Amino acid sequence: MGARRRTAVLISGRGSNMSALIAAAADPAFPAEVALVLSNRAAAAGLDVARAAGIATATVSYKAGLAGAESEMAAALDAHGIDLVCLAGFMRLLSAGFVARWRDRMINIHPSLLPLFPGLDTHERALAAGVKVHGCTVHFVRHEMDSGPIIGQAAVPVLAGDTAETLGARVLAAEHALYPRALALVASGRVRVVDERCVGDAAGETGMLVSL
Numbered sequence: 440m441g442a443r444r445r446t447a448v449l450i451s452g453r454g455s456n457m458s459a460l461i462a463a464a465a466d467p468a469f470p471a472e473v474a475l476v477l478s479n480r481a482a483a484a485g486l487d488v489a490r491a492a493g494i495a496t497a498t499v500s501y502k503a504g505l506a507g508a509e510s511e512m513a514a515a516l517d518a519h520g521i522d523l524v525c526l527a528g529f530m531r532l533l534s535a536g537f538v539a540r541w542r543d544r545m546i547n548i549h550p551s552l553l554p555l556f557p558g559l560d561t562h563e564r565a566l567a568a569g570v571k572v573h574g575c576t577v578h579f580v581r582h583e584m585d586s587g588p589i590i591g592q593a594a595v596p597v598l599a600g601d602t603a604e605t606l607g608a609r610v611l612a613a614e615h616a617l618y619p620r621a622l623a624l625v626a627s628g629r630v631r632v633v634d635e636r637c638v639g640d641a642a643g644e645t646g647m648l649v650s651l
Contacts, residue, residue: 444522444626447475447515449529454485455611456527456548456618461492463619471626475519477512479531495519501531509537525622526580535582543632545580546625548618550610552576552592557585562603562610573597573606575614577621579632588637590630593617 446464448457457476464473476489481498489496499511508531516524526547538545551561553576556568565573574594581587593613597606624630630639 441470443470443472445474445520446471446523446525446622446626447477447519447521448473448489448525448527449512450476450478450483450485450527451480451530452483452485452528454483454488454527456614457485457525458488459615459619460525460527460622461489461494463623469619469623469626471523471622475515475521477515479508479529485527505534509534513537513540523622523626525618527618532584533580533582538580538582541580543579546577546590546621547580547585547587548614548621549576549578549585550607550614552594553578553585553589560603562607565597566601566603566606571597573610575610575617577618579637588632588635590621590624590637591617 446460448454448460450457454476461473463469464471473494475495475497476486477497477499478486479499479501486496486498497515499508499515501508522544524541524545526545549557551557551565552572552574555570556564562573572594574592576592577590579587579590593616595609595613624639630637
């Protein structure tokens, strides 16, 4: 097996998806290692989780504006030799230049079956729309919010009597299963972007749809 891809996880809060990635990367056979957890909030609970796991952490401040924060982020990512970036509840938009630098090396997880329900309040919107299936998506990041080539999706049923909270909990469990699998595909080189679509060498894996 080749060298594991050094990965940074960007968070703003508790980092539950970060925890799922750290747990997966604890296996030496996993093709990525979580080498840095970075947050825009010094009080983010996920930073303590990362430190407890022996992972380096960093924080950046947006008080001086987007350019200053992204300069700090770039310095931290470079200092830790980062190859891949995973957004895991990072509640800040990124500039076009920053996204371009990490093109096809930055992935995000979103709590809906994109292109449905980009943005916030996805579970409330899914219930209001009356969809019967909801879920989550891992995709390569582009500058347009919640857009980019789709690596994988996990679907969950919408049940009678669901609230945003009960549906959200079911989707979150699916996120924790999907994100490590998607990162493994990217880190191992088994998925790549061609004409803004994901293709790969593993039939049934790339562009995966997982029912959970």
